[in-house]
Amino acid sequence: MESIISVSHLSKTYAGGFQALKAVDLDIEKGEIFALLGPNGAGKTTLIGIICGILNPSEGSVSVGGHDIIDDFIKTRSMIGLVPQELTTDTFETVWTTVNFSRGLFGKKADPKHIEDLLRKLSLWEKKDSRIMALSGGMKRRVMIAKALSHEPKVLFLDEPTAGVDVELRKDMWEVVKVLRESGVTIILTTHYIEEAEEMADRIGVINNGEIVLVDTKTELMRKLGTKQLTVELHQALDSIPAVLAAHDLELAADGTQLVYTYDTQAERTGITSLLNDLNQAGIKFRDLSTSQSSLEDIFVNLVKRPS
């Protein structure tokens, strides 16, 4: 895959000495929806701020579409649309005026056709002559997206697009994002909601304490998530896994008193029946059985838990 954003060894130390980013490496692929997950204060806004040229990095570099964000600031900035966390827009203006004005800020020639297409895509066309203050919260958010896309950027950043909105609005936003992706825009969103990342993202990155601790495709994470473990409590400890059980994905735990069997919950056959048969044949007796499943939530919590 071709990358559209390349972040290399990026560090940020704020004036007071606090290091908010620590040698971050990250590639964003053209056309993907990438979700950046992380707890409060992890460094998400700092990372976005640097890529968008709002903040200076302390070390490292970022390129957008192959251009360096510092050497080629105007070019890279025009390739980016940013929807900030807070809704900040001139409430007395109409939707049409506001969105056209945003395009002008990037020095782009007026293009009523593009703005019309954009407003239609965002289900705002009927509201083009309404003042922003007369719109619902969901519509205001969509106006923010229209403003961010008015100059035809290649990449759209959505910083916490659904923070504090109700479930219905959140689902609306997910639909909007998918429609935008189909039009070829690469989307990077930050979120606290694991469900949101699961619903929308092609890939998920987890950031904690200024470090990227995991980047993986959602499919791969779901595959990991789809595995379950069956723990067999044995009557007598084993030194090793007997050869008759070699066909099963087993590990010995708790000083040999537990056999842990990992299986795929999505597989047609879990293999549990045959494992229990083989245990019986081998004369291995057990006291108890229990199952557990790791969720994306568990993976996330484990990755970001603070040392106590």
Ligand SMILES: Nc1ncnc2c1ncn2[C@@H]1O[C@H](COP(=O)(O)OP(=O)(O)OP(=O)(O)O)[C@@H](O)[C@H]1O
């Ligand atoms: N201007 C600043 N000066 C000093 N420290 C800052 C400054 N801006 C942010 N920080 C600190 O840097 C860390 C990262 O902040 P950042 O806003 O990037 O986190 P975040 O992941 O976006 O958090 P949230 O989810 O709460 O928005 C935090 O500990 C924050 O207190």
